[in-house]
Amino acid sequence: MSAHVIAVDVGTSAVRAALVHADGHIVSASHLPRASSLGGETFEAESLHKEVLAALAGLADHPVPSALAIAAHIGTVAVAADVEPVDLGGGWADSRGTHQLSAIDHATAQQILRASGRPALTGGALAYLLGLDPGHAVRVGTVLSPKDYLVARLTGRLATDTINAAYTLAADVRRRSWNISALEQLGLEPSLFPPQVEPVSVVGELTAGAAAATGLPVGLPVVAGGPDGSVGIGLLLGTDQDLIADVAGTTDVVGRLLPRAAEAPDGAVLNPSVLPGRFVVGGATGLTGGAVARWRSLVGSVEDARLAEIPPGANGLTVIPTMTGSRFPRWRPGSRGAVLGQRPEHEAAHLLRAAQEAATFTVREGLDLLDPSGRLPVALAGGSARSAHVAQLRADALARPLLVSSEPDVTLLGAASLAFAGSGEATDPDELRSRLLGGVREIEPDAARSARYAELYSAWLRTRDTIDEAQD
Numbered sequence: 001m002s003a004h005v006i007a008v009d010v011g012t013s014a015v016r017a018a019l020v021h022a023d024g025h026i027v028s029a030s031h032l033p034r035a036s037s038l039g040g041e042t043f044e045a046e047s048l049h050k051e052v053l054a055a056l057a058g059l060a061d062h063p064v065p066s067a068l069a070i071a072a073h074i075g076t077v078a079v080a081a082d083v084e085p086v087d088l089g090g091g092w093a094d095s096r097g098t099h100q101l102s103a104i105d106h107a108t109a110q111q112i113l114r115a116s117g118r119p120a121l122t123g124g125a126l127a128y129l130l131g132l133d134p135g136h137a138v139r140v141g142t143v144l145s146p147k148d149y150l151v152a153r154l155t156g157r158l159a160t161d162t163i164n165a166a167y168t169l170a171a172d173v174r175r176r177s178w179n180i181s182a183l184e185q186l187g188l189e190p191s192l193f194p195p196q197v198e199p200v201s202v203v204g205e206l207t208a209g210a211a212a213a214t215g216l217p218v219g220l221p222v223v224a225g226g227p228d229g230s231v232g233i234g235l236l237l238g239t240d241q242d243l244i245a246d247v248a249g250t251t252d253v254v255g256r257l258l259p260r261a262a263e264a265p266d267g268a269v270l271n272p273s274v275l276p277g278r279f280v281v282g283g284a285t286g287l288t289g290g291a292v293a294r295w296r297s298l299v300g301s302v303e304d305a306r307l308a309e310i311p312p313g314a315n316g317l318t319v320i321p322t323m324t325g326s327r328f329p330r331w332r333p334g335s336r337g338a339v340l341g342q343r344p345e346h347e348a349a350h351l352l353r354a355a356q357e358a359a360t361f362t363v364r365e366g367l368d369l370l371d372p373s374g375r376l377p378v379a380l381a382g383g384s385a386r387s388a389h390v391a392q393l394r395a396d397a398l399a400r401p402l403l404v405s406s407e408p409d410v411t412l413l414g415a416a417s418l419a420f421a422g423s424g425e426a427t428d429p430d431e432l433r434s435r436l437l438g439g440v441r442e443i444e445p446d447a448a449r450s451a452r453y454a455e456l457y458s459a460w461l462r463t464r465d466t467i468d469e470a471q472d
Helices: 045-057 098-102 106-116 125-130 146-155 162-166 180-185 208-214 228-237 289-299 304-309 348-370 388-398 410-423 429-437 447-471
Strands: 004-010 014-021 026-033 068-072 077-079 142-144 202-205 221-223 244-248 251-258 269-272 279-287 318-320 338-340 378-382 402-405 440-443
Touching: 004 045, 004 146, 004 410, 014 045, 014 410, 026 045, 045 146, 045 208, 068 146, 068 228, 068 410, 077 146, 098 125, 106 180, 125 142, 142 146, 146 202, 146 208, 146 221, 162 269, 221 410, 228 244, 228 251, 228 279, 228 378, 228 410, 228 429, 244 348, 251 289, 251 348, 279 289, 279 348, 289 348, 304 348, 304 388, 318 348, 318 447, 348 388, 348 447, 378 388, 378 410, 388 402, 388 440, 388 447, 410 429
Parallel strands: 004 068, 068 221, 244 378, 378 402
Antiparallel strands: 004 014, 014 026, 077 142, 202 221, 244 251, 251 279, 269 279, 318 338, 402 440
C-alpha cells in the first residue's frame, strides 16, 4: 500500500489538489481559480468537473497514491441518468425552491426539522426539488452534492456521505438514512436521492475515462469524502470533546464533537461526524472571510502592520457582513450587509479592520451558543489563521484561548485524512491529526482588549438587530 494519498478541496473560489505523504507533508500541489460567484449561489457543474480534472492532472507524475478523497462546499447538482447535469449547480447560498419549501404545512415542516437536525428550513436539495421547473424535472434522475457529483464523474458510482445528506433536509441524521415519510408526504420519490455511506467509506474506483483525463491509475480507490467545513472540523477535533473547531474561510464553519446524538441548542445544526456513530453540533455562519475579501477587492490591499495599528472599534466604523444572508445561529436569509459611522478620516484600513471585527463577532455569537461558559478553547484554521494580527484579534474579541493550526489548509488535509482512513493506511483520528497538522500555536486573549471588545460586541449586536428589523 502506498504511503501517499490524493486530497482535493473544492471551495467557492478555487480548486486545490495535493499529493500528501503519510507523515503529513505535501509532496505536490495544484491550484486553479474557479469561475463561480463569491456568494456561493450557483455554478456550472461541468466547468467544475473540468477544473477538478485539470487540478488532478497536475499530480500525475509522482508516486502512485493509495486513495483519493474530496472535500467540497455544500450544494445541489441535479443530474440525469448518465450523470450529466441538467441545471445550474447550487452552492451553499442557493435560494432556489426556498419559497415552495417555506409553504409546506407546519406539521411536515416540524418533522423535517426534527429529523434533519436543522433549526430552519433553508435551501438544499429538498427545496430545489420542490421548486424545480417542470422542464428540468422530467430529466432529473438524482440530486447530488457538488462533491458527490465529482465522485460520480470519477467513479461512475452514485452515493453521498452522511454529512452532505444532512444538508439536503431530506435525511434523518440520527439514523443516517433518508426521511422516507417526509419525502412521501411531499410527493418526492426516495430514488431521487443516492445511497448514504460514511465519509471514510470507499465509494468506487477511478474509471478508465477519468484515469485518462488525469494521468492517475485506473482503479484508484475513491473515498466518499464530505463537506469542506465538516471535513476540516473532523481533522481539527479528532476525538476531543472539550474543544470547539473554527474553519475560517469564505464562511466560518464551527463545530463541537458529541459522543452521541442529542438535542442541538436553538439555532445550531446537528450533523453526523466524519467519525462513524458520532455527531457534531454547530454550523456555517454565512459570509465572514468572504465579506472581508469583498471589501479588500473594492478598497485595495492594506499592509498587515497598518491593520494591526487600528484600535478596537475601528475608530467608530461598524460593518455588518451579511451580504448574502445570515446562517448559524440566526438563519435570516434576507439579512444584508451595511457600513455605519463613516467619517472623513476613515480610510481603507478602518473599513477592513471593521470587517474583520464583524466577522469575529459573527463567529462569537455561534461559539457562545455552543459553549455558554465561555471557557472552551477554539482550534482555528483556515484563512484567518494565516495572519498573526487577525488571530490575536480573534482571541481578544472571542475572549477565548486560540489553538492556531500551523497548517492553514485544514480542509485539504482533512480530505487527506479521510483518504488515509479509507485506504487503511491510518485509521486513528488523533494519530492522523498529529501527523497532518503537527503542533499548534497558543494565543491567549489580552484582558484589557477583551473587555473593550465585550462592550463593542454588545453594541454590534444591537446595531445588527436594528438593521435586520429595518429590512423586514
